[in-house]
Amino acid sequence: MNEANTDKTMSRAHTPRTFDRRYFLSSLGAFPLLPGLLSARPVASEKSPRALILLWMDGGMSHLDTLDCKPQAPPDIRGTLGSVRSSLDGVFVSEHWPRIAAMMDQCSLVRSITSPEGNHDRGSHFMLTGRRPSQVLTYPSVGSVLGEAVELESDNPIPPYIAIPDAHRYARQGFLPVASAPFELSADPSSPDFEVKDLNPAPAMDRALGLLETVDQLDGDPRSASEVARDHFLKQARYLSFEPELRALFDLKTEKPELRQRYGRHFFGQSCLLARRLVEGGVGTVMVRYKGWDHHRGIAREMTYGFPPKLPALDEAISALYEDLRQRELLDKVLVVLASEFGRTPRINPSGGRDHWSRASSTLLFGAGTKRGRVVGETDARGEEPIARPVSPQDLYATILQALGADLERKLVTADGRPIRIVEEGAAPVAEILA
C-alpha cells in the first residue's frame, strides 16, 4: 500500500478499470473547441445533478460563539462574544452574524452533532468521509464520492470536484482512483492577480500544442487505461487553459464590483463567489477551506479581529451566497453546508480560548434537498452535550449525500476489488431536514 504508484496501476482483480479500447476510439481526434459548450451543462438544467458547496472551517469552529449561543449561561461558558435571536425560534447566533440571523429560517440547523473524535485529523476524517479513520483503508471524501460517477466522460471537460485553495488531507479521493481527486486551485481568489496555478497558457505555444496533437495522433490509439486517462486529463487541461467559457468561470473580474463587495473582499468572500460560479458552470462539488479556526487562545479576539475579522467575514459571505443563489433560482440545485471538524469547549480556558470539543457541534445547511427553518437537536444549557436527537458525523454525511440525490446503497470498489458502501452501515440520514 505504500509502493510507488507506478506498480499499482493494474491489479488482477481490478475489473472496473479494465481497458476498453472501443469506448475510447470514438473520443479521440482533434479537440473541438465548441462554442457554448457549457450551456449544455449548467447546473440549472433538468438533466444536471445537484451540486455541493462545502464551506469547511478548518480547525474546529466554536459552536457556542456561532450557531449554538447560550446567552443565559454563566460568563465563563458563554464567553465574551454576544449573541442575538435568529429568525429560528429558540436559536441564538453570534451577534456578529446579523444577516445570517435573519436568514436562519431559510436554513436547516443541526445542533447535536456528536462524536468521540477530538483530534483534528480524526475529527476531520470522520466529518469529511463519514467514517472513522481506519488502518486498513483511506476513505474517499464526499466530493470524490460524488465525482466518481462522473469520471472519464469524454464530453465533460470540467473537473467534478474543486478545492479552494487546496484540499484537506482527508478531503481527497482515498482508495478511489486518482481521477476522483480534487482539483486544487492553489491560489487566493481575493488576490488582485488571482490566477489558478498553471491555468494560463504560456505565450506562443500554439504551434507546439498543435505539434503535440499531431504526435499523439500519429501514435495511434492509447494502449492502456493509464494512457486513456492521460489523454482525458490532457484534454481537460487544454479545455481549462483555452476554452473561453471554462476559463471565464475562474475570472472574477466579470462579476459586478458591487457583488464582489457584497461577498466581501477577502479570501472567504471571494471563494464563496467563485464557488457559485463554478457550480453554475457544472462543477459537482466545491470545497472552500477556510483555515484558522483552532482558537485555543483569546478566542474572542481571534474571531473578531484581523484582516478580515472572521465572524463578520462569514456573515457577509454566507448571506451573500444565499441571496445570490436565491436570485439565480439555484437554491433547489445547490446545497450549501457550513461545517467543521468539531466544536469547542464550553468553558473558556485560562488562555481565553476554547479547546477541542467533539461532544457537541453544529452544522448549518441550506439549499437543494433540505427543508427550510428546521432545527434538529439541542444541547444542554452549557452546550456540552446533546440532550435531544444526537447526530453522528456519519449520519450528517449520509444526510448530505441523500440531499444531493445519491443512492446510499451504492458501493464503491477498492483497488483490490473490495466493495465498500458509500455510507457506513447504520448511518441514518436526518430525515427531519430532508426535503
Place this chain on the structure above:
Amino acid sequence: MKLAITALRFSLAVLIATASARRASAVEEPFHFQYDIAPQLARAGCAAAECHGGATGRGGFKLSLFATNPRADFEAITQDLGGRRVDYPQPELSLLLRKPARQLKHGGGRVIDLDDASYAALHRWIKEGAPFSRGDSGTLTALGLARDSQHLSVTATFTLPGGRSQERDVTGMARFESTDDRVAAVDEDGRIEIRGPGEAWLLARYGGLAARLPIINPLGQATPDLADRSAAENPLDRAWLGRLTELGLEPAGPAPPHQFLRRLYLDLTGRPPSPDEIRAFFELPENTRVEQTCANLIRGAEFTGQLARRLESWFEVPAAADDLKHTSERNRRLRSGLSEFAGSDRSLADFVSSIFLQPAERGLIQRFSDPRDRSEFAARALLGIKLNCARCHNHPLDRWSQAQHLQFSAFFTDQRPGRKTGNNSGEMTMLPGKFFLPGEGEAVPPALLPVRHTAPAPDELRGGDDRRSRLAQFFTVDAGDALARNAANRIFGMLLGIHLVEAPDDHRPSNPATHEPVLDLLAEKLSSSGYELRPLVQLIATSQLYASSSGPPEIDGPGTALQVQFLARREPRPMSGEQFQRALQAVLGIPLKSSEIPATPLTQQLHLLNSGVVRDALRTPGNQVDAIIDFETDPAQRLEQLYLLILSRPPREAERQAFLPLLSDQTDPRAAARDLAFALIASREFGSIR
C-alpha cells in the same frame, strides 16, 4: 399393592430408558462447538460482517466475525438475553432456530429451511442441552479440498488425544468461495460452475482453517509447444511458458527492440537511454546484448538509486520530498541506511537480521512506539502479511487470531530495567519488556507467529531473554519461505510494475499469486543464492516475460485482457511526476529547478502545458536539444536525433513526412526544433513506460 407395583414398574422402565439413553450418548461422537456448531453459523451467513458478525452485531445479537471465536459465540447464544435464545425442552421454539427459519421477524430473512441439515444439527444440539463440548474432539490440524468433477469435498484432519489422527468429511459444514467468479463459481454446497476462461482458486473454510484448489479453464489460444518451452534458457521463462500453456494463452512475443531498451533503462536507471547508449546497444552481438546491458546497468549507481527508492517504499520510509518536518532527521538516517544497503552486495537476510540487531537499522522498528504497530510493520514489510485486521477480531481472511497477534506483539516491547549490575557503575541489566493491555493485570505472554503451517512445539515459540536475536532468527529462518516469497514478489513488482501477489503486503491463502510456480521459482532462487537481490534482478530483467510486447494486439478480443492479467502481454505504465521530472532532466541534460511536482493527473498536465517548466528547460543554455541544433544542420538528421534523444527511437515514415517540412523551414529553425521537442516531451509516448 397393584399401584405400588405399577409405580415400581414405571420407575424401572424410566431407569432402564435413561440408562440406555446414557449408554447411547456414551457411544455417540465427541462434540465441540467450534467444529460442529460454529461452522453452521458461518456457513449460513449469520456471522458475516453485514449481519451478526459486524462490529455491533444486529438486533442485539453479536457473533464473532465468521464465527472464529467459539467461546464468545457460545456465550452469546446460550447465556446472553437471559438464555432465551435456546429452549432446551422445546428446541424448535429457540430464537436461534425460529429467527433464521423466518418463523419470527428476522432482518436477515429466511436463512435456513426446516428440512436443512443445519437446522437438524442445531435442533439436536439444543435438545442435548447445548453443550460447549462433549468428549474430546481432538484438534483440527489440517483441511483438505478435493474436486470430483463438478463437486468439491472438504476433509478435516483431527489429531485425537493419544496422537492418533482422524479424517472427517466436513463438506456440509464448510464455507466456499471463489477468487474469480467470472471463471468459476461455487455454491454453498460446493457445486462448481465453470463460467469463463482463466484461473480461479476455490476456497473452503472450516474451523479456522482454509484450503484452496486452482481451477483452470484454458482459453484455447496457440500456446508455446514443449520444445519452445524447454529451449528457453531462463528458468523463469520455462515456468512462465509452462503456465501460459496450462492457461491456453499465447505469449505476445517480444517488444520492439527500441521500446524494450527504453523500458529497461527506465526500470533500471530511472531515465531513458541516451542516443549513444542506444547505439552501443545495437552494436553488441544480438544474442548477448540484453544480458550484458542488464549486468552493466545493475552494477551502476543509477540502479542503486532505483533500488533505494524502492526500498524506501517497501520499508515505509517517506521519500525526501514527502518528509514532514518533525521526523526529518530520523527519516534521513533511515533513508541513508537503506541507500547503503542498496549500494552494497549484502544479502537481504543479513539486512533483515540487522533490523533487529543493529542500532542503525533498528530504527525501522523503533520508530513505532506501540508494540502492535511494530509487529504489524515487521510482518508487513518482511513477510508480506497483513496482521492488522487481527487487532480487533480474529483475522477474517487469514489464520491469525487476536491472541496470536497480541502475543507476537509482546515480542516487540522495549526492554525494561532490571537489577543494577552491582559493579557500582550505575548500570542496569535490561530485561525483556512486558506488554500490558489497558485494564489487564497480567502481561501478554510473548509467542512467535506460527507462520509455517505445521504447528511448532511451544518451546520453540517462547523467546528467551534475547528477544532481538530470536526475532532475527524468526524472520530469516523460522518463517520458512515467507521472507523469500515476499522479497521475490517485491523485486518482481519493481521490474514489471505489477506484483505476482497484489497487494504485496497481503500474502494469504485467498490471495494467490498470478503464477504460483513463478513465485516459487523466484523465491527458491533468492533463498538458495544467499538472498542477494541483484542476481534476482538480472534473472527477471533478462527474461522473455520481462521483454514481452505491450503493444496493441493485431486482433483485439476478450483474450487480450486475459493475456494482460496473466502476463502473456505487458501493459504500458504511467510515469509518476517524480519519474517524469527525472527523465526530463536526463534527456535534456540539465538540472531542472526543483519545483513542486503536481499530485494529480490534471494538475500534472496543466503543469506540463502551462507552467513553462519544459519551455524554460529548452531555453536553458547547454541543453541537449540546443546541442542538436548547434551540431546538426541537416533537417532530416535533426529529426532523427530529436527522436532518438527524446523518444529513444528513430522516427517512423509518417512522422518524417509530418515533421520534416517544419524542421526544413528556414524562418526560425531553433524555435521549430524546440516546439517539436516540446511536443515529443509532452506526448503520450514519452510519459508512458511501454
